[in-house]
Amino acid sequence: MYSTILGHEFIIINSEEVAHTLLEQRSVAYADKPFFSIMKLYGMDFNTGSLPYGDRWRQHRKLLHVGLKKEASREYQPMQLQKVHQFLQNLIGSPTQLSTAIVMAIAYGYDVTSVEDRFVTKVEHLLELFLQGVTLGRAALLEAMPFLQYIPSWFPGGIYDRLARDCRSVAREVLDDPVQYVKEEMAGGTTRQSLVKKLLGKYTDKDDMGTSEYEETVKEVGATVFTGGTETTNSVIQVFFLAMVLHPEVQIKAQEELDKVVGDGRLPDFSDREKLPYIEAVYLETRRWRPTVPIPHPRITSTSDVYNGYYIPKGVIVLTNVWAMSHNETRFPDPTSFKPEHHLSPTGEILEGTAPHTFGFGLRQCPGKHLADQSIWIAIVSVLATLRIGKGKDSTGCEINVKPDFTSGMEVHPKPFACSIEPRSANAERLIRASNKRE
Template sequence: MSLPWEYCATVCILICAVGYAFSRQRAKAPLPPGPARLPILGNALNVPLESQWLKFTEWARIYGEIFSLSVLGHPILVLNSANAIEELFEKRSTLYSDRPHIPLAGEMVGFSSIPALEHYGSRHKKGRKLIINTISSHNQTGIHRIQLNKASLLLSRLISSPNDFRLHSRWFVAAIVFQITHGQQIENFDHVFVKLAEQVNEDFSHVTRPGSFLVDTIPILQYLPSWIPGMGFKTLAKVYRERFLRMCHEPYASVKEQVAKGTAPPSLAARLIEKNSNPTPEEEWFYKTTVMQFYAGGADTTVSSLETFYLIMSLYPEIQKKAQAELDRVVEPGCLPDFGDRANLPYLDAVLKEIYRWNPTVPAAVPHRVTQDDVYNGFHIPAGATVIANTWAVLHDPLLYPDPFRVNPERYLKHEDGLNPDPRRFAFGYGRRVCPGKVLAEDTVFTLVACVLATLDISKAVGSDGLPIEPDVQYTGGTISHPGPFQCTIKPRSAESAHLIQSVAMHVDFMD
């Protein structure tokens, strides 16, 4: 059976276009070095779809701090050193702050509407400003109260069902974020908005992995009929888009209804609705997507950091004991840690730094796009190229972090070769694309880590044979990376700790 002539013509045009783009790229030498390429396909077959940062780090040992790839004629540059990232993404941020065109995640699903993925411009700047102002210093007192209240409830849940520590971590983050953004009180993880947001986060991680979908390299594929073999991504996009739109519309509509009734608790969405009672459709869509960014852009990464905390404490009991000893010296007896104690907890701060460094939540930062031709160290960087910062490589560079695969908080406190750099410089993105919710994420992680260590002991789980179960240190390979399944034992440090947990949980005003 012969194929329709329209399909054959389209395929011929695509092949010619890719060949032309490939020949133009060749003429733009010298690009940075990189692995050998196949004609037309380039490196399409040797870039892994999972845990790309590990392969990038392997290639960096061969080709240096910056190397280039080509996928069907499209140039991709990978930065593997702090110097290269700082020079391009920080010092030359006017050229490197755009996002690449990602047809599936962006247009087909809709993620290009949120500040994290939209192109650099006035709308992106406005969205970032709105997020930053929401969590700025004049609002921090109220936000800190929310975080500490949720931490008090979290501790009670941890001693009631310690095996569910990962689920409790997700509830903790969701409860904080939804109260800030929508005034919603999230009593459990089964809340409809939380379950929807979690699914959207999984969708985001799936569709933003570079190279995962051919349509991201050949955008015209999105316009081909769905019945053609290989068009399964269109069905996927439809399902993901429906969830994305629900996440944007439904929580916002709930707040809008409360505002109309005069019953809306304080929240970002309520302030936006009250401030502009008759917005244009474009303005309201901007409000919805920016509010949605709070959860989509920060909740999953924060949860990953909290999961890494439990894993580290299971593996390094000596670190746990040192952090607990510091908390015991600083925190007033009979109280939980609060933000007033933070400046007097240098060892705990060093532990937090290692949580962000040891296994970063976004090991290969969300890609940037260079908007005009540039030159770095004698290498040509063509306009329109995708540029990826390999955060994993930087945070495991033995020149910056000796013995990088070992968790060692002392590396930030004392070291014969000088203090190691603060990994938070790299863990939250770069330049004009640095995470606008960075302060909120850091404060949330501090709250949980400090309160848990002050009252609870974390250790390896014990098997039926009475022997400790060694955690398997494996991380997922998507855009946002999480520890694989592991177990641990969580118990109150003492009878006094158990009483404190029960006491503070009883006195928390859930509606505060």
């Protein structure tokens, strides 16, 4: 689909076939990102996802690959299992964010122990300032009138200056502080393994760059993992809870599969994955039903191209409509319904090729996909094994019906909904508590 909005040319890719041809087979021409000066102004241009295609982006991806490639991600499985067990324990008490705990452990070897954590609250503050200052309207205005950024804070309209200055200073702390923590731990000889430790230590590619440039890149990569890997994963887990409230029959079927395969003497782990096709289908359907990033960050063509007789000029903005692909009626009949059967053969095996493209395409596709896949799967299977998720109740004891509702924007979350979470059985509760004592 082609369109022009406010003088910019856009193409929107709604089909997987077109996305494969353009974004994967002709990947280099479609790997660039449009430059938004507001990102730099707010100090948020450190994020890999916003970098233009070029050397700096390549360096980021190379460093991310060290910690996030498939084999490296497998090494995190014991830690992910441990964090999920802590998460289960907390769900019986009060929920904390599993995804934050996992990415902080991976990026910095750091244990998040409370919702008041100093690094986590700093990132929350950064995102708050950024969202406060950067609306779509302001971004467009600034692209059209770049001089606005130079209006001082005391002058009417100088809000850009004030908010941007605060945001830049918090972004600096988000980049520096956790890396400083790793350095201090390394100096004390007590640090645990982490991506930043690996990169600051014996990783040899640092010889390609000057020391301070290299160290700045490591900081950017660490902060990208921290900021890019939490809300996305967290949102998918929230979608799973919502689907379980709405579909008790799916929950029962998944728990029957677990009882048959794993039994009630232990908690499931990664070695069970192959033997649990129905739960795999629940996981795939959770990602398909409500994609967390329905339209990823735009790309921009770096050369002109021709597709099926259509001319695509250089400099066109390219949007990938993952939502449309996940809701393609031919592939997924009745696409708005949550049905694990979308991914299963009539005899209950996982169908090839039904995994939704929620991690994007081509050179800019998500480097955290293996990690996220593991985090979400182990969270889903562990919750199903131990907890019963149901409708919440009001003060008179009546069940509260849930009408699914979602936030809008780049990353989509379910809006808060009432639900009840309780241990499936006394035995399940005992297993959760025992796992936490062991670990």
